Amino acid sequence: xxxxxxxxxxxxxxxxxxxxxxxxxxxxxxxxxxxxxxxxxxxxxxxxxxxxxxxxxxxxxxxxxxxxxxxxxxxxxxxxxxxxxxxxxxxxxxxxxxxxxxxxxxxxxxxxxxxxxxxxxxxxxxxxxxxxxxxxxxxxxxxxxxxxxxxxxxxxxxxxxxxxxxxxxxxxxxxxxxxxxxxxxxxxxxxxxxxxxxxxxxxxxxxxxxxxxxxxxxxxxxxxxxxxxxxxxxxxxxxxxxxxxxxxxxxxxxxxxxxxxxxxxxxxxxxxxxxxxxxxxxxxxxxxxxxxxxxxxxxxxxxxxxxxxxxxxxxxxxxxxxxxxxxxxxxxxxxxxxxxxxxxxxxxxxxxxxxxxxxxxxxxxxxxxxxxxxxx
Amino acid sequence: xxxxxxxxxxxxxxxxxxxxxxxxxxxxxxxxxxxxxxxxxxxxxxxxxxxxxxxxxxxxxxxxxxxxxxxxxxxxxxxxxxxxxxxxxxxxxxxxxxxxxxxxxxxxxxxxxxxxxxxxxxxxxxxxxxxxxxxxxxxxxxxxxxxxxxxxxxxxxxxxxxxxxxxxxxxxxxxxxxxxxxxxxxxxxxxxxxxxxxxxxxxxxxxxxxxxxxxxxxxxxxxxxxxxxxxxxxxxxxxxxxxxxxxxxxxxxxxxxxxxxxxxxxxxxxxxxxxxxxxxxxxxxxxxxxxxxxxxxxxxxxxxxxxxxxxxxxxxxxxxxxxxxxxxxxxxxxxxxxxxxxxxxxxxxxxxxxxxxxxxxxxxxxx
Numbered sequence: 001x002x003x004x005x006x007x008x009x010x011x012x013x014x015x016x017x018x019x020x021x022x023x024x025x026x027x028x029x030x031x032x033x034x035x036x037x038x039x040x041x042x043x044x045x046x047x048x049x050x051x052x053x054x055x056x057x058x059x060x061x062x063x064x065x066x067x068x069x070x071x072x073x074x075x076x077x078x079x080x081x082x083x084x085x086x087x088x089x090x091x092x093x094x095x096x097x098x099x100x101x102x103x104x105x106x107x108x109x110x111x112x113x114x115x116x117x118x119x120x121x122x123x124x125x126x127x128x129x130x131x132x133x134x135x136x137x138x139x140x141x142x143x144x145x146x147x148x149x150x151x152x153x154x155x156x157x158x159x160x161x162x163x164x165x166x167x168x169x170x171x172x173x174x175x176x177x178x179x180x181x182x183x184x185x186x187x188x189x190x191x192x193x194x195x196x197x198x199x200x201x202x203x204x205x206x207x208x209x210x211x212x213x214x215x216x217x218x219x220x221x222x223x224x225x226x227x228x229x230x231x232x233x234x235x236x237x238x239x240x241x242x243x244x245x246x247x248x249x250x251x252x253x254x255x256x257x258x259x260x261x262x263x264x265x266x267x268x269x270x271x272x273x274x275x276x277x278x279x280x281x282x283x284x285x286x287x288x289x290x291x292x293x294x295x296x297x298x299x300x301x302x303x304x305x306x307x308x309x310x311x312x313x314x315x316x317x318x319x320x321x322x323x324x325x326x327x328x329x330x331x332x333x334x335x336x337x338x339x340x341x342x343x344x345x346x347x348x349x350x351x352x353x354x355x356x357x358x359x360x361x362x363x364x365x366x367x368x369x370x371x372x373x374x375x376x
Numbered sequence: 377x378x379x380x381x382x383x384x385x386x387x388x389x390x391x392x393x394x395x396x397x398x399x400x401x402x403x404x405x406x407x408x409x410x411x412x413x414x415x416x417x418x419x420x421x422x423x424x425x426x427x428x429x430x431x432x433x434x435x436x437x438x439x440x441x442x443x444x445x446x447x448x449x450x451x452x453x454x455x456x457x458x459x460x461x462x463x464x465x466x467x468x469x470x471x472x473x474x475x476x477x478x479x480x481x482x483x484x485x486x487x488x489x490x491x492x493x494x495x496x497x498x499x500x501x502x503x504x505x506x507x508x509x510x511x512x513x514x515x516x517x518x519x520x521x522x523x524x525x526x527x528x529x530x531x532x533x534x535x536x537x538x539x540x541x542x543x544x545x546x547x548x549x550x551x552x553x554x555x556x557x558x559x560x561x562x563x564x565x566x567x568x569x570x571x572x573x574x575x576x577x578x579x580x581x582x583x584x585x586x587x588x589x590x591x592x593x594x595x596x597x598x599x600x601x602x603x604x605x606x607x608x609x610x611x612x613x614x615x616x617x618x619x620x621x622x623x624x625x626x627x628x629x630x631x632x633x634x635x636x637x638x639x640x641x642x643x644x645x646x647x648x649x650x651x652x653x654x655x656x657x658x659x660x661x662x663x664x665x666x667x668x669x670x671x672x673x674x675x676x677x678x679x680x681x682x683x684x685x686x687x688x689x690x691x692x693x694x695x696x697x698x699x700x701x702x703x704x705x706x707x708x709x710x711x712x713x714x715x716x717x718x719x720x721x722x723x724x725x726x727x728x729x730x731x732x733x734x735x736x737x738x739x740x741x742x743x
Contacts, residue, residue, distance in 0.1 A: 038572060114496055115496050116405075118404070118496070118497075119404050135388070172698070174698045174701045176703075177701040177702060177703050177707065178701070178702065178703060178704060178705060178706060178707060179703040179704065180703075180704055182705075182706040183706075244554070245554055245557070245558040247557055247558050248553070248554065248557040248558065251557070258500070261496070261499065261500055262500050262501065262550060267562075269499075354427060
């Protein structure tokens with residue numbers, strides 16, 4: 001049998017891939033529940049403002065990607081932080097990845113259970129999702145990154161359907177009033193962090209440096225991806241405001257999917273099911289990427305970098321994650337309050353990781369005097 | 377080695393098709409011969425606070441259909457009772473209509489609406505209808521004459537919903553829910569009356585929150601279609617002046633003063649005279665102008681009475697309260713709005729634009 005080269009690097013991907021990576025990693029799960037937490041029409045401005053903040057983050061990120069160190073992968077990080085610190089940081093990173101994986105996979109399988117297979121146990125759904133992810137991940141990082149193209153074209157068209165809500169009789173301009181906040185409640189902070197966390201995801205690009213072809217256009221492409229996300233978020237949020245009105249919005253758990261249920265088509269009666277199935281492509285892409293990152297990070301954390309990466313190792317780590325996820329599902333996700341706790345945790349963790357990872361890296365870079373394309 | 381790979385790939389493909397078809401042991405059994413996807417449910421008041429729900433079974437196969445009624449205290453309990461009493465399993469995925477009796481509507485239908493909203497199988501597009509009279513009895517009597525009564529009833533509603541045909545009120549679950557849950561608005565539903573020979577459209581039921589408080593019919597209902605629901609009417613007969621207006625289109629301009637004490641409700645109407653049986657010479661521009669003025673005052677009076685009625689009942693199906701929302705100020709509380717609405721002086725103004733008669737008038741002078 002040929003040896004699996006999960007992390008080998010044959011070719012690099014250009015800016016288009018970077019753009020799609022940013023965009024798809026930001027459109028994972030939170031955007032499906034976001035309107036029911038944002039609620040108020042003036043949150044449109046917050047969405048845009050945080051989008052601009054996210055742009056700054058991407059600027060820092062692109063600074064890192066432009067250095068030689070980033071394209072060296074593990075060795076680059078070791079040069080930057082020193083080996084012990086890298087091992088420690090990747091150990092912490094494992095929890096972040098695990099949390100993110102759990103939230104997006106369990107969240108999604110719960111949606112599938114609610115709308116498609118009401119009598120199926122979510123653990124089964126997680127199992128099947130993982131089966132597909134395992135297949136994609138076993139092809140290696142290169143092919144997984146390439147998979148973003150498929151995931152993008154399978155999911156992006158859906159948003160065009162929501163244009164339907166922008167026309168009368170559903171659309172009434174008064175549903176968007178008031179446009180400015182009259183009082184700022186505590187819940188709005190939660191909404192703010194949710195938005196910040198929804199924009200998170202591109203920080204994982206930090207570790208994909210070796211596979212990305214970087215030049216001075218990189219930042220531009222990253223910005224395009226981010227801008228696309230901002231447009232999508234605002235578009236969906238306004239659509240949901242027009243459809244539900246801000247008073248009912250908080251009562252609907254999955255507003256976007258409930259809106260999709262309102263579409264009608266003489267051929268397919270339940271377009272929402274078709275859409276949900278296609279949305280799985282995006283999930284499979286993200287989960288496979290995170291699985292690979294998890295495997296890589298665990299290798300670093302436990303000091304096994306000298307051993308070649310193998311399919312068996314990946315399978316083992318996937319198995320561990322699966323067990324962990326079933327446990328999380330049983331212990332946290334199935335009861336509503338604990339699920340909320342987990343969601344809040346991910347909201348905070350996502351915000352922190354997105355905010356801190358590029359910042360710290362750039363600060364350390366400054367301290368060590370690493371320059372663009374400087375060979376170290 | 378290659379062979380192995382090929383076989384492996386094919387197996388994966390096979391597995392995927394298997395999974396995609398939904399052929400898994402842990403999903404629901406939806407064999408078409410074994411289920412009955414009901415098309416409608418009729419709910420009325422039973423004894424001692426119970427609900428009486430009935431439907432036609434089996435909805436699909438060409439067997440003799442029967443009307444099945446159950447008295448239950450909970451809506452979903454009814455579905456379970458059907459299952460226990462009928463050889464096929466009831467599925468609600470194809471439900472198209474919910475028929476609610478008038479008495480039940482007067483008690484409030486919030487709980488029923490919430491049941492429908494919670495079930496992801498039930499489409500948000502199902503039509504809600506209020507029925508006056510005993511619907512179950514009517515169904516029983518119809519089974520022999522018209523087997524597909526439920527289907528034709530659904531087609532009728534669908535016909536008038538699409539493109540706002542402008543004859544009758546048609547409201548689906550989503551619209552009802554939105555009007556129910558948003559402040560400054562109250563829902564409304566169509567009312568059908570059971571007569572000996574059929575079901576006929578009676579008018580529109582106005583709700584205060586989830587309780588039916590008033591049914592408006594005949595000219596009031598026509599006006600309601602014109603100013604709120606469809607903004608279009610195929611024909612608007614005004615027997616008082618022996619005239620029929622056709623293809624009536626309306627545009628509404630609502631003006632509210634800053635103290636929220638008076639509201640001017642202007643209705644612009646574009647129409648043409650389709651029939652006239654009176655004595656006036658409508659070719660004469662003056663006479664036409666007179667007629668126009670007369671119709672305007674008549675409609676203004678009628679609409680004013682209708683709005684007055686709404687004010688007295690504290691219902692706002694016209695969503696007038698929405699006019700108080702401003703982009704840069706805090707929306708007022710619903711209670712405050714209702715208090716204001718009650719006292720508000722609402723001025724109705726009609727501006728009618730009539731195309732004159734195009735064909736010969738039967739009573740032309742020089743003939």
